[in-house]
Amino acid sequence: MNKFLFVDLDDTLFTSLPKCGADDVLEPVAFLKDGAPISYTNGRQRAFIEHFAAGMTMIPATARNRDALGRVRLPFTSYQIIDYGGIVLAPDGAPDPVWLARMGDDMATALPGLRRAMAVIDAYAERAGLAMRARLIEDYGLPFYVVVKDPDKRSERLDPVEAEAVLPWLADEGQDFCLHRNGNNLAIMPQRLNKVRAVEYVQARLREQHGAIMTFGMGDSRSDARFMAACDYAIIPRGTQLAALTVEAL
Numbered sequence: 001m002n003k004f005l006f007v008d009l010d011d012t013l014f015t016s017l018p019k020c021g022a023d024d025v026l027e028p029v030a031f032l033k034d035g036a037p038i039s040y041t042n043g044r045q046r047a048f049i050e051h052f053a054a055g056m057t058m059i060p061a062t063a064r065n066r067d068a069l070g071r072v073r074l075p076f077t078s079y080q081i082i083d084y085g086g087i088v089l090a091p092d093g094a095p096d097p098v099w100l101a102r103m104g105d106d107m108a109t110a111l112p113g114l115r116r117a118m119a120v121i122d123a124y125a126e127r128a129g130l131a132m133r134a135r136l137i138e139d140y141g142l143p144f145y146v147v148v149k150d151p152d153k154r155s156e157r158l159d160p161v162e163a164e165a166v167l168p169w170l171a172d173e174g175q176d177f178c179l180h181r182n183g184n185n186l187a188i189m190p191q192r193l194n195k196v197r198a199v200e201y202v203q204a205r206l207r208e209q210h211g212a213i214m215t216f217g218m219g220d221s222r223s224d225a226r227f228m229a230a231c232d233y234a235i236i237p238r239g240t241q242l243a244a245l246t247v248e249a250l
Ligand SMILES: [Mg+2]
Pocket: 008, 009, 010, 011, 012, 219, 220, 221
């Protein structure tokens, strides 16, 4: 039976330097636009990748866009789910046209709400004297989600933005949207944009090609849980947000 690992990338297969352990033997695996390394694997992560890549096909399921995925040095050969599920790349690297058309419709519906969310966040930040500004994340000409980060990486500065601007908006006019928060990363997503939809789409394509398949899902964030639950087995790295909410909490 063909086996597939649907896997988040950042903080799952590799980590940025501040989160790496002091004793880890690090190798750079993801790079900035200027070529400088930004994320690294430790020995265990490299052993994990080597072991799983030998036994199954690895399919990334990442919030990275095409450009940022291209700066990850890992050998992906099959489908690739990027933009938080907004784009599915076929094994030849081109966007899957069926998925692209579906998301084109969904994101056109979502765009006015995304613009409104940005306005709400920016107005709050300005009133509160915060330097952060909301950004609209786009890829392949489609708008996908809104993200705001503190420019000094002081993630606690996002707490009042979340509590006093984002949550009230979501409860009122933003009911077709949801919040994803992990550290210095606050994202507002259309409900129709999520990794699980894209994972289930790719699983259906793979079943057409291979018949019965076995699937693993792996991720570090609360927001990865839904796509992991759509797989036969779930793998959660120790010390992550999702581990703290699940196995470590129990
Ligand atoms: Mg992650």
